[in-house]
Amino acid sequence: MPTQPRRERAREERRDLIVRTARDLAETEGWEAVTTRRLAEAVDYSQPVLYGHFKNMDAIAAAVALEGFVELAATLRDARLSGGRGRDEVGTAADGLRALARAYLDYAAEHPAVYEAMFVRRTDLVFGGAESPEALKAGFGEILAGVTPFAGGDAETLTEVFWSALHGQATLNQGARLRGQQRTARVDLLVDLLVVPVVDGGGASFPAQD
Incomplete structure (x- = not known):
């Protein structure tokens, strides 16, 4: 037995x-x-x-999504660290964020069905809460780590805005709704919107939460 x-x-x-x-x-x-x-x-x-x-197909898709979050977190971490070595300086932090953004879009393009399970399909997975699975927190944490050097206050909200912009690009890229030849330019512009104010000394300032 x-x-x-x-x-x-x-x-x-x-x-x-x-x-x-x-x-x-x-x-x-x-x-x-x-x-x-x-x-x-x-x-x-x-x-x-x-x-x-x-219990159903949604649960199976959620399991696929969790695999994807583990993979995405590792991918973003590798990109951020390799692109932003010596991140004590603003310039190298920008390199890390730029590499992270490109890696995010690459992952979405290379694994469209997994990305759909993660962010598009109906799911019972809880986002943005204490009870969220660790894989989701890790993925968000990597984006947060890339954005934080450029946040004047509320880094988490700025990260949500940056992530939302990446997701919009990923979704529109997948549906061929945007000009393919401008893919890199869009990523660079998005990162520059966060980075340039810090480099120039202005800072992307958001009010601190209570």
């Missing part, structure tokens, strides 16, 4: 296979092609087995 650890490992392996297969199908054919019936056939499990791991 299998021991408890073996049963737990087998259950975790089944769960990982379901998530990985859902992600692969979504990236290949779009989320509309990912159904519990299609997944059950692809992983060779019955639908009740799938429901033993996830």
Whole structure:
């Protein structure tokens, strides 16, 4: 009879296979092609087995999204640190933020279905709260770390504004709603809007929260 650890490992392996297969199908054919019936056939499990791991497709998509947040946080951290070595100086902090912004848009372009699960699809994941999953906090934290050197006060709100602008670009880029040849120029302009006031001594000032 299998021991408890073996049963737990087998259950975790089944769960990982379901998530990985859902992600692969979504990236290949779009989320509309990912159904519990299609997944059950692809992983060779019955639908009740799938429901033993996830209550519905939204839960499966949320698991894919959490994987994406882990990957995105690591990607943004690598870009920020490699682009902004010696971030004691404003110029190198700007390099780090610029590298982070480009890495964000690259991730969205290279993993469109995962990005959709993270930021577009309906989800039960909680954003912006104490109960938010650690992966979400880590992703936001990396953007916050890049923006903070240029915030005169409320760094978190400035980060939300910057993130919103990146998300808008990512979404519009994906839908081919913007001029493709201007992709780099848009990122540079967005970063410059935060960086230039600090370099010039003005500071992007936001009121401090109570």
